[in-house]
Amino acid sequence: MEPIPTTVNTLREALQSLEVARNHFEHCDPEFVDAAIFELNAAECRVDAVRRCAE
Numbered sequence: 001m002e003p004i005p006t007t008v009n010t011l012r013e014a015l016q017s018l019e020v021a022r023n024h025f026e027h028c029d030p031e032f033v034d035a036a037i038f039e040l041n042a043a044e045c046r047v048d049a050v051r052r053c054a055e
Helices: 009-025 030-054
Strands: none
Touching: 009 030
16 A cells, blocks of 8 residues: 655655756756756756645
8 A cells, every 4th residue: 555645745755856856957967968957947847836736
């Protein structure tokens, strides 16, 4: 049986993904900058979406 995701857990996971994406962006090789930007944008959008749902 899987645990029921809560808004707090979902937000925590989204923030953790954002932190990972920021790290990837800050430390990526030049040829991966575009991919890192897309990952960062997606992570930011996820955090925003979760926050809007929580309101």
